[in-house]
Amino acid sequence: MEKKILIAVDQSIHSRKAIEYCIEMHSIIKNMSFVLINIQPKISDFLFHESESDQSTKEGLKEMADKNQKHSMKILGHAKNTMIKMGVSEKLIETASFPAIKGISKEILDYAKQIICDAIVVGNRGTTKLTEAFTHSITNNILEFTDTVPIWAVDGNVRAQNVMVAVDGSESSLAAVDHTAFMFSGNTSTDIMLLHVTPSLRDFCTIDFKKRSSKMEDIISKGDKQCIDSFYVRAQKIFTEAGLKKNQVHTIEVKNRISIGKTIVTQAKKHDCGTLVMGRRGTNNSFFIGSVSRYVITNAKGCAVWLVP
Helix, strand or coil, X not given: CCEEEEEECCCCHHXXXXXXXXXXXXXCCCXXXXXXXXXXXXXXXXXXXXXXXXXXXXHHHHHHHHHHHHHHHHHHHHHHHHHHHCCCCHHHEEEEEEECCCCHHXXXXXXXXXXXXXXXXXXXXXXXXHHHHHHHCHHHHHHHHCCCCCEEEECCCCCCCEEEEEECCCHHHHHHHHHHHHHCCCCCCCCEEEEEEECCHHHCCCCCCCCCCXXXXXXXXXXXXXXXXXXXXXXXXXXXXXCCXXXXXXXXXXXXXXXXXXXXXXXXXXXXXXXXXEECECCCCCCCECHHHHHHHHXXXXXXXXXXX
């Protein structure tokens, strides 16, 4: 089955690294095709209004639009040539360019749904607070507001091919497993690690207990084990149905010492993972990106984080 990947491109180094990551994944993921998209700058509504009654403004507006179109096509052409030179067949690459009307991130998300793509790839700018910065960052807008399409956020040079999926037994984690299984369907050589960070009492209650409640810790531990054991069975079934061998899927369980997000990032680095997959939403299933996902996106370096809604 074809996997259609939409890559948001511009002239930044972050975009270049995202393209290089996709080329690397093309060697291990079967049946990948690509759509390179560049959204032209939004032209002022005021100028559009003025052009209706002023001929010189209308002519100037057309000249501006033509320049934007030409510049956008140049960016796309350069990105396409880069992929071809690095081994991707030209017939597997499409391009798309059009003016922003609703905003660049909104245009990208809408187009992704329109062409029914399987993932959007963006360069990760590495901002420290997504919720404060996303009005100024296309990448952060896309990360925050995707509701159906997985986002691959690529940070820097990604060289490792190891794949890790962070799981907690939730439906959001199962969606992450499903996306991973789909992308690697038919692959019989890539190993996939399922990482489970065992939660502690503080992950469920922010109160700083002076005395550790061993009874509560035991209840949480037993409940988590029952949940994750059942989850592993469902996850293995998904991978098997996708054509992966049982010995390709491994489980890693670690205790949470500091924070779940930090533990995930530490384990990904320890196991030399270039791709880290996780569910987008937090435990409350809110629309906005969860705190663990936010931490991982911000702090995972030299790694591509797949955020699955």
